[in-house]
Amino acid sequence: MYDLIIVGMGPGGYEATLTALRMGLNIAIVEKDKLGGNCLNRACIPTKYFRTGAHLIDKLPKVNEYGILIDDYQLDYTKAWEGKEKAIGFLRRSLEQLLKAKKTPVYKGVGKVIDKNKVEVTKSDGTKEIIEGKYILLGVGSVPTAIANIVPDGEYVITTEDYMDKLTTLPDEVLVVGGGVAGCELSYIMNKYGTNVHIVEIMDRLLPSPIISVDISRYLQRRFKQLKINTYLKTSLKEYEIKNGKIHAVLSDGTELTVDKILLSVGRKPNTQDLDTIGIEKDEKGFIKVNEYMQTNFENIYACGDIVNSPMLAHIASYEAKLAVNNMFNEKKEKADYSLTPWAIFTAYEIGHIGLTEEQAKSQGIETVSGYYPFTYNEKAVDEHESEGFIRLIFEKDSQKLIGASIVGIGASEMIHPLGIAIKEGYTAKQLHEFIYFHPSLTEIIGHATYDLAIGPLFKR
């Protein structure tokens, strides 16, 4: 009997593996597909690969400012796709090699919990094997959601997973349905690689998420307009017809489009339909119910990642997995705390967020003051020709303690981390202002954004 069976080798399962192996546990892994899960194979990592390429394309018109005179260049998305495969292949192999070196068994197949200590693994040839474990961690992730009238066929109407698995060349014209994170990230990528992109979003803004302030959505929408990404807000795809290899689509506002592909990016749902036969409790949306220790209604069975009702982020899966393994085997149990979850989005701008937005604070009855600074005058950003964007720091009004931070622009996804620590430590604007920041750095924008509150405004309002 294994100490622990890990079902699903995505970012949750991977982190659980690392933690368990370091704790000296005897573990087994069940994975039906490639190691690394969606994050490594179809989402976070390949997206950031393509985004690096897209951002480099954005950079090319500026390189002559550095005396780099490029005669001409072509874009070949297939080569980028191959590069992506190489990058994720390297990372997957390093994971395989680690498991091999640690002699950790990997059962290739679909896992189903058939007893509180037993997982049945159904291999691709239909044969079944049953393995036993003292503890079980479930982390089988999520699958793309569809909308009633839009049926992914893997050819004309594709999901974000189809995009990463199969799309070795880009369509000339695409309709992206859903202006959330994945929709905005892939729209930017396709736009920079030469596709004419239409994106529809049923809400009144791109990135319609509580952690994204309205002004950030608008800032991005302006940039999409400059890039000639056709954005349709408060709009949905009403109907479409496939004819002679083209898709004729009609939007809810009456716009008619002819495109080569429809990319569906309307969210994800937990992959829990056929996960057990023993009655692990789920909510009405199919999320597995866990307590604060990540424990299901079976005391030795834990769950993490996209199958539980917490932010669908790879690092949240990893965090929960680590917590779960700790809570299984250590005396001291720890509760999940999502208050300092960093968020980042890589579209036409890098966008980072941590803590509360002004809108969220207001809805909680917290009065706020904010500190703002644009990258316009940040010397490092100017040196890099990347001076678009801004930082906004949100403080509780009376205490002037930091409660949230949003950044748009270069380095946003890294700079949210010191701000997370600052929120945790209850730093005031004055304390943040008094840190010594390296000059020139992007991070010193924090010192500038706190100047008004810490010392006083330059100009009276």
Add this chain to the structure above:
Amino acid sequence: MYDLIIVGMGPGGYEATLTALRMGLNIAIVEKDKLGGNCLNRACIPTKYFRTGAHLIDKLPKVNEYGILIDDYQLDYTKAWEGKEKAIGFLRRSLEQLLKAKKTPVYKGVGKVIDKNKVEVTKSDGTKEIIEGKYILLGVGSVPTAIANIVPDGEYVITTEDYMDKLTTLPDEVLVVGGGVAGCELSYIMNKYGTNVHIVEIMDRLLPSPIISVDISRYLQRRFKQLKINTYLKTSLKEYEIKNGKIHAVLSDGTELTVDKILLSVGRKPNTQDLDTIGIEKDEKGFIKVNEYMQTNFENIYACGDIVNSPMLAHIASYEAKLAVNNMFNEKKEKADYSLTPWAIFTAYEIGHIGLTEEQAKSQGIETVSGYYPFTYNEKAVDEHESEGFIRLIFEKDSQKLIGASIVGIGASEMIHPLGIAIKEGYTAKQLHEFIYFHPSLTEIIGHATYDLAIGPLFKR
């Protein structure tokens, strides 16, 4: 009478200005040269501008991995120089505009303190003007040091200031004397823009500074070798002769070189030779003596930046300037604390450091343990084809509290900031490990570098 006269408008004077204006003070500025000082005009900012170009050149062979197929390209350093002028010109103008908007008088000329409340300004036409202030802040910076037998002539033998002010085209072959920060930064830049670079360093390693571990110097030296930058350690320039437009140089190891220019980068000395007539105390090296409040032996005269004996860094000048203005006008005095000074170097690698190195800790009798992780497996670094380098975190052995951090590789200059906060807060390896880091980010390397100490090693040693 002004509340405050600021002599020198470098990063110290600029920060003092921002702080004083926000405090509503009536100030005057004295500056003999361009606003922004050496930092903006001849050091930090132009160096990072050229470094951005050099790094882009380094990147070009990798862009085909993103499907960007570049036919051919030429390098034109003059265009980069013009781009640099535009960037620093923009920043200088923004500074000028601020002073104009705030109606802050700028006395153009050399300032000399002739009374504890009087500064005499000598303009370029020789005329003099005397201004009075309740307080005086001195921040006139430093000038390049020379070595006895090497005489800068601005033509063949140039200083780093000549480089930034005048060098609109690069020499074919250069000898860089001094392998410190400026020498290593400019060697990399010139190398990438096509110059054949020789660099001599009298110590046994490049970047021979207490804050740079020996292994980091070696790591950089290997990269210099790959780049065909000719590095001569434990070597000095013995003699040279200028003949027919070329310099014939003989090194201490007997090597004979023929180069077009010698770039002298052997350090800087405080620019305090003719700063006052009233006996402001200086040490034997010419640094102005200040107490912990940045106060000189005259209670209303303070000093900051390169003219006081603290790390010669722009952000230290800013920090000291802010402290000085606070201590002049606020009840609550604050002492200077340099223990959390971030350092960063931009050469063939980005290098960042904060706190103590292992060597420094050892010399202070502190027993250490360390956490290490290479960028090799950091998914973001792999996505960006920037996976060289590593992080090393230094902890006090018994408490496992973070006391220092060094990073080599992409993002190093930004990531030292969260680590600085962690040192300040006395975070242990376990606490650092338990933070939620965005995935994929560079910063999550901190979580990996603390895994061994927080949970246990993957492999027994």
